Structures are given as C-alpha cells and as structure tokens.
Amino acid sequence: xxxxxxxxxxxxxxxxxAAENMxxxxxxxxxxxxxxxxxxxxxxxxxxxxxxxxYNKIFGIFLFVSGxxxxxxxx
Numbered sequence: 001x002x003x004x005x006x007x008x009x010x011x012x013x014x015x016x017x018a019a020e021n022m023x024x025x026x027x028x029x030x031x032x033x034x035x036x037x038x039x040x041x042x043x044x045x046x047x048x049x050x051x052x053x054x055y056n057k058i059f060g061i062f063l064f065v066s067g068x069x070x071x072x073x074x075x
Contacts (some may be wrong), residue, residue: 003043004039004040004043007039008034011032
C-alpha cells in the first residue's frame, strides 16, 4: 500500500508543477481510473500470492528485459 500512497502523492503534486502543460479531459480521467483499478487488482490478486524470493526473480527479469529493450530502442 506504500506504493499506492506514493502514486497518489505524485498524482496530486503534478498539477502544481505542470499546470500549464496539462490537458485534463474525460479521456484522461478514464485512463487514470482504469490505471488505479488495474493497480489495485494486481496488488490484491498477484502480489499477495508471490513470496519475496519469487518477486525478486520476476523483478530482476523485468529490469533485464526493460534494459535490453531500452538499449535496442536507442540504437
């Protein structure tokens, strides 16, 4: 739940720093709601069933693949 708190703080602080560049429309609000719902569902159903060792392996693989994709994208 700490990550949810940090996400909420980030979302609240964005308008103060980037108010002139924000395009708040109904479509963007829908994306925000869908993103929060997906986060809560994965937090409840996926991460509660994964132990720390398995989570570290999955996260390491994710970081490795993300890094490779970023290198390929920059070429």
